[in-house]
Amino acid sequence: MGGFLSFVKKETLHIVRDPRTMLIALLMPVVQILLFGFAISTEVNNVNVAVVAPRPSETIRQIAMRIGASSYLTFKGFIPASDIDRTLRAGDADAVVVFADDYDRRTADPASKPDGKPAVQLIMDASNTNTAAAGAGYLRQLLTNPEAFKAAPETRLLFNPQMKSAYNFVPGIMGLIFILICAILTSVSIVREKETGTMEVLLVSPVRPLRIILAKMIPYFTLSCLNLASILLLARYVLDVPMSGSVAGIVGMSLLYLALALALGLFISTIADTQVTALIISAILMLIPLIMLSGMVFPIENMPGILQAVSCIIPARWYIDAIRKLMIEGLPFADVLDDFFILAAMTAALIGVALKKFNDKLE
Amino acid sequence: MESEPIIRVRELSKRFGDFTAVDRITFDVARGEIFGFLGANGAGKTTAMRMLCGLSYPTSGSGTVAGFDIAREGELIKRHIGYMSQRFSLYDDLTVMENIRLYGGIYGLSRREILRRTAALLERLDFRAERHTRVGRLPLGWKQKLSFSVATLHRPQVVFLDEPTGGVDPVTRRQFWELIYEAAAEGTTLFVTTHYMDEAEYCSRVSIMVDGQIRALGAPAELKRHYGARTMDEVFRMLAREAKRTE
Amino acid sequence: MERAITAEGLTKRYGSLTALDSVSFAVERGELFGLIGPDGAGKSTLFRLLTTLLAPDAGHAEVDGFDTVKDYRAIRRRVGYMPGRFSLYPDLSVEENLDFFAALFGVRVRDNYDLIAPIYRQIEPFRTRRAGRLSGGMKQKLALCCALIHRPSVLFLDEPTTGVDAVSRNEFWEMLDDLRQRGITTLVSTPYMDEAERCDRIALINTARILGIDSPKGIVARFDEPLYALSGERMYDLLLAARQSPGIRECYTFGETHHLIAEGGFDPVAFLRSLDEKGFQRVALHPIRAGIEDVFMKLMHHGE
Numbered sequence: 044m045g046g047f048l049s050f051v052k053k054e055t056l057h058i059v060r061d062p063r064t065m066l067i068a069l070l071m072p073v074v075q076i077l078l079f080g081f082a083i084s085t086e087v088n089n090v091n092v093a094v095v096a097p098r099p100s101e102t103i104r105q106i107a108m109r110i111g112a113s114s115y116l117t118f119k120g121f122i123p124a125s126d127i128d129r130t131l132r133a134g135d136a137d138a139v140v141v142f143a144d145d146y147d148r149r150t151a152d153p154a155s156k157p158d159g160k161p162a163v164q165l166i167m168d169a170s171n172t173n174t175a176a177a178g179a180g181y182l183r184q185l186l187t188n189p190e191a192f193k194a195a196p197e198t199r200l201l202f203n204p205q206m207k208s209a210y211n212f213v214p215g216i217m218g219l220i221f222i223l224i225c226a227i228l229t230s231v232s233i234v235r236e237k238e239t240g241t242m243e244v245l246l247v248s249p250v251r252p253l254r255i256i257l258a259k260m261i262p263y264f265t266l267s268c269l270n271l272a273s274i275l276l277l278a279r280y281v282l283d284v285p286m287s288g289s290v291a292g293i294v295g296m297s298l299l300y301l302a303l304a305l306a307l308g309l310f311i312s313t314i315a316d317t318q319v320t321a322l323i324i325s326a327i328l329m330l331i332p333l334i335m336l337s338g339m340v341f342p343i344e345n346m347p348g349i350l351q352a353v354s355c356i357i358p359a360r361w362y363i364d365a366i367r368k369l370m371i372e373g374l375p376f377a378d379v380l381d382d383f384f385i386l387a388a389m390t391a392a393l394i395g396v397a398l399k400k401f402n403d404k405l406e
Numbered sequence: 407m408e409s410e411p412i413i414r415v416r417e418l419s420k421r422f423g424d425f426t427a428v429d430r431i432t433f434d435v436a437r438g439e440i441f442g443f444l445g446a447n448g449a450g451k452t453t454a455m456r457m458l459c460g461l462s463y464p465t466s467g468s469g470t471v472a473g474f475d476i477a478r479e480g481e482l483i484k485r486h487i488g489y490m491s492q493r494f495s496l497y498d499d500l501t502v503m504e505n506i507r508l509y510g511g512i513y514g515l516s517r518r519e520i521l522r523r524t525a526a527l528l529e530r531l532d533f534r535a536e537r538h539t540r541v542g543r544l545p546l547g548w549k550q551k552l553s554f555s556v557a558t559l560h561r562p563q564v565v566f567l568d569e570p571t572g573g574v575d576p577v578t579r580r581q582f583w584e585l586i587y588e589a590a591a592e593g594t595t596l597f598v599t600t601h602y603m604d605e606a607e608y609c610s611r612v613s614i615m616v617d618g619q620i621r622a623l624g625a626p627a628e629l630k631r632h633y634g635a636r637t638m639d640e641v642f643r644m645l646a647r648e649a650k651r652t653e
Numbered sequence: 654m655e656r657a658i659t660a661e662g663l664t665k666r667y668g669s670l671t672a673l674d675s676v677s678f679a680v681e682r683g684e685l686f687g688l689i690g691p692d693g694a695g696k697s698t699l700f701r702l703l704t705t706l707l708a709p710d711a712g713h714a715e716v717d718g719f720d721t722v723k724d725y726r727a728i729r730r731r732v733g734y735m736p737g738r739f740s741l742y743p744d745l746s747v748e749e750n751l752d753f754f755a756a757l758f759g760v761r762v763r764d765n766y767d768l769i770a771p772i773y774r775q776i777e778p779f780r781t782r783r784a785g786r787l788s789g790g791m792k793q794k795l796a797l798c799c800a801l802i803h804r805p806s807v808l809f810l811d812e813p814t815t816g817v818d819a820v821s822r823n824e825f826w827e828m829l830d831d832l833r834q835r836g837i838t839t840l841v842s843t844p845y846m847d848e849a850e851r852c853d854r855i856a857l858i859n860t861a862r863i864l865g866i867d868s869p870k871g872i873v874a875r876f877d878e879p880l881y882a883l884s885g886e887r888m889y890d891l892l893l894a895a896r897q898s899p900g901i902r903e904c905y906t907f908g909e910t911h912h913l914i915a916e917g918g919f920d921p922v923a924f925l926r927s928l929d930e931k932g933f934q935r936v937a938l939h940p941i942r943a944g945i946e947d948v949f950m951k952l953m954h955h956g957e
């Protein structure tokens with residue numbers, strides 16, 4: 044067993060002595076969480092709204108005040124109707140609310156409909172569809188007078204009532220980081236030994252190849268566990284993710300995902316002969332599909348059917364889905380059992396294939 | 407010597423921090439000479455050669471190669487010399503013709519001139535039948551000859567050869583040296599580094615570097631006489647053993 | 654007593670390329686056996702077959718009495734292997750490298766220190782230095798220590814002297830000679846013909862085939878044609894002139910002289926006279942004994 048421990052020690056030294064690896068492994072998760080949590084935000088915050096009102100009545104003034112009071116909207120003032128186009132074009136406003144001159148009268152008597160012209164009109168700058176859609180939504184809610192329209196639906200946002208996008212990103216980042224550290228760093232470190240020729244010496248030794256690989260994985264596994272802990276702590280205490288579900292479930296799911304990532308790393312190392320190849324394979328085979336198709340960035344439900352089908356073979360899809368349910372929706376572990384079993388089956392298959400390929404190489 | 411030396415080096419030094427890689431070396435190489443540049447690993451050969459090829463600035467001292475100043479006219483030097491090493495060689499995935507055309511283009515030869523010289527080169531090497539073969543499929547010896555011919559395609563006055571024959575079989579090695587002799591007979595100057603001491607005997611003159619300095623310089627026969635040695639190998643070992651540097 | 658290495662009809666193909674073509678040889682216990690040949694001759698493939706990293710397509714081999722395919726595990730416990738490039742970890746120190754390789758074979762450094770001591774002492778002053786910052790010669794010594802640390806019964810060294818200067822090469826062969834005196838069997842490969850003489854026996858190998866196996870003396874004794882050394886001024890012109898003279902089968906450069914293989918009916922006196930007429934001065938010609946390189950080239954031509 045002494046051989047095994049010295050292996051782990053040697054592997055740890057490799058990591059500790061390479062500042063780049065250390066930086067990637069330890070700093071990246073923190074930076075990503077903070078970056079996605081604070082700097083990059085997909086929620087729409089500052090929709091600039093100008094108002095056109097030929098006869099600014101009391102009601103209209105109140106609406107303008109409500110626009111100004113909203114944290115999502117900014118009131119940019121009243122403009123004449125002739126300036127609508129120029130204001131939008133110049134980017135001074137993202138939306139213009141145009142009130143008809145008989146707005147008050149028509150809202151007071153919803154039955155009246157004299158000339159078919161609307162009482163109020165929203166003109167949106169749709170060059171950024173996200174801003175346009177969200178802004179229109181906010182404004183529609185604000186303009187919908189509950190007294191006048193008793194039947195207007197009320198929207199309640201569950202699970203993420205403030206629509207904080209950082210929440211949605213935490214599971215995605217976890218899905219990405221564990222693949223990066225476990226799969227990519229492990230495969231690169233195995234392939235590096237092939238490149239320098241040390242792998243041959245290791246193989247011509249009494250230590251079984253499987254042990255060599257296992258010893259290589261342990262430090263990266265440990266590193267990933269550290270990252271898991273730091274991500275969970277950051278999510279809970281810095282981003283205020285409630286973690287209302289089972290924390291043990293999150294950890295268990297993540298450990299399974301780590302095993303899968305390690306097997307993936309081993310698999311890549313059997314098909315790549317140089318570190319550069321390993322990196323390219325990792326990027327093309329894993330990172331791009333992971334980012335594009337796992338639901339981390341683009342919702343799977345909105346993809347064309349064929350891409351939805353492809354996304355089914357991406358492990359991160361199932362992992363991210365499960366973590367979302369556990370972490371954000373606060374569902375019990377029983378509700379992610381399907382994700383769990385799919386991931387477990389993938390892990391078993393990958394370990395099998397990777398080990399077979401690894402042994403075949405040795406003949 | 408009847409003409410200006412083609413390579414002229416005076417008190418040339420290169421320091422990296424407090425480490426003196428090349429320590430005030432001075433020598434001349436005459437036109438048409440085969441100059442052997444020997445030294446143990448870490449003696450400073452590579453650094454000195456990089457300065458002569460215009461790839462690295464000297465810390466102090468001066469030198470000219472083919473009439474150009476190594477400190478100020480590096481770009482001109484690169485255009486007027488040929489360079490071949492074991493590592494920098496031909497592109498395996500291009501054919502013989504494509505490689506020749508590529509290098510001709512790099513050295514700014516006209517299309518007509520490239521075609522003319524390619525034909526002459528293929529003729530001389532007896533490569534006509536292989537001109538559309540990918541270089542990766544050629545035997546090592548062929549590759550080497552092609553590599554040398556490509557490095558001299560633009561008719562440089564000086565050719566730098568950095569360990570051109572490592573690991574090659576004895577027959578191919580000799581064929582290669584005959585190419586070198588032939589080029590020298592045509593007036594090209596050859597500046598060669600090698601680990602094979604028998605190849606040192608083929609040189610008109612050799613220099614031996616130890617710890618960044620040139621410790622011996624002369625024709626092989628002179629050096630052997632001076633050190634009372636039978637072979638260049640003995641001379642080299644006597645000198646290199648005095649090295650204090652461990653890198 | 655059984656032999657340290659036997660190989661019979663070993664063949665290895667990579668696709669359409671035959672890397673090793675029916676190679677047979679045997680190494681006795683305690684022998685320093687050299688495998689001499691250029692790059693691409695098949696030396697490294699042969700090492701990989703014998704060290705159980707590859708399985709042969711045909712033929713079979715035994716190392717220390719164990720079959721390289723069936724008993725590969727037993728072989729891996731017994732042999733020391735130093736592949737072409739110095740296989741060390743550049744980011745680990747000298748000491749850490751040695752400790753690691755000891756642990757790999759389940760031994761402690763101090764148990765086998767006596768074996769590596771003469772070599773290790775030379776690099777011990779640098780034991781905390783990272784291996785990547787050692788000179789070529791020192792890396793070579795450290796790699797040898799690492800290959801020896803478990804007291805292997807057979808040592809496989811694949812081109813240990815390539816890319817190392819003449820002084821370090823010479824020191825390295827002195828170390829191998831020392832190991833031989835302590836009973837270690839060594840199979841070593843090299844592209845340098847001049848190193849052949851340091852071996853007990855050698856196999857000349859070229860283009861996947863063994864050209865000949867014998868002691869260095871026995872190999873050169875196979876050269877049965879009259880051989881002369883020719884020297885003078887204007888060596889290149891002299892070479893061309895000699896090739897055109899009658900009675901000369903071959904003339905090639907050989908360090909400071911040219912070697913000249915004569916055919917029946919070669920008349921040295923007439924030859925020298927003709928050179929004199931062509932204006933060559935201070936020409937010297939004397940019969941010499943062939944070296945390993947002469948034999949290698951002759952055998953290469955035979956093969957073609």
